[in-house]
Amino acid sequence: MPFAGPAPVPMPTGSLEAYIQTVSRFPILSLEEERSLARRWRDDGDLESARNLVLSHLRLVVAVARGYLGYGLPHADLIQEGNIGLMKAVKRFDPERGVRLVSFAIHWIKAEIHEYILRNWRLVKVATTKAQRKLFFNLRSMKSDLAPMSGQDIKRVASELRVKPEEVVEMETRLSGQEIAFEGERDDEEAFAPADYLADSADEPYRALEAQEEERSKVDNLKSALAVLDPRSRRIIQARWLKEKNAATLHDLAAEFNVSAERIRQLEAKALQKMRKALPSPL
16 A cells, blocks of 8 residues: 555455445545645655545545446456555645646546556457557447447547547457457367367477478488489489479480480380389378
């Protein structure tokens, strides 16, 4: 707790109704009382004065937190986060600015509640930049229902918030998306989860070893098949079939061996036949 005193600041950790009744009984400070307490806290570090400033504004936190119940998060948690914002506001409050603490504190209370909602509303953050956060909360408050927005609604919201229609569409998609478990319910035969279609079996160790062994076996078999050929036939096969680029033509090899292209074709066909016989039979 940022502030300490003879009695601790109540927190909504028990009965929420009892907490709300308790904080509603703390008196509202007059302008002079507020300034006097704020000056003693600022100038003398009087913790009891700071505590009284916090206590007198706890009902404000309850009211602000109530406005964020539509996000599906516990009211007590929203209040607790708002209380942290209130304490930060009291710590930074300057009574000489001519602004009441209630006006100054609302910014800090909302900021803490916003941060809590963005951390806990979804496992994956829906807004990371300042602009996205502003759009997230404004869009939630401007949508009248849970139905998808029409093209006219998107243009209207984009115009009012001064953002691009594409940004509104993207944020609405994030808001309407549903989270699913990565593995899902394994007892349900019809369950469909990301683990069922995102897994890449090629990356599994035994698959990689199996692929390496298969490639090694192919290379060894090819070497054995080439070994049964005479040098000229081996040269023809290598030039025609085993070059990745610029494979030799029948006429190229005919000129090399000083024979006709038809003779090269015959030698090639016979060599391929010998190699097939030398290769092991497939299982």
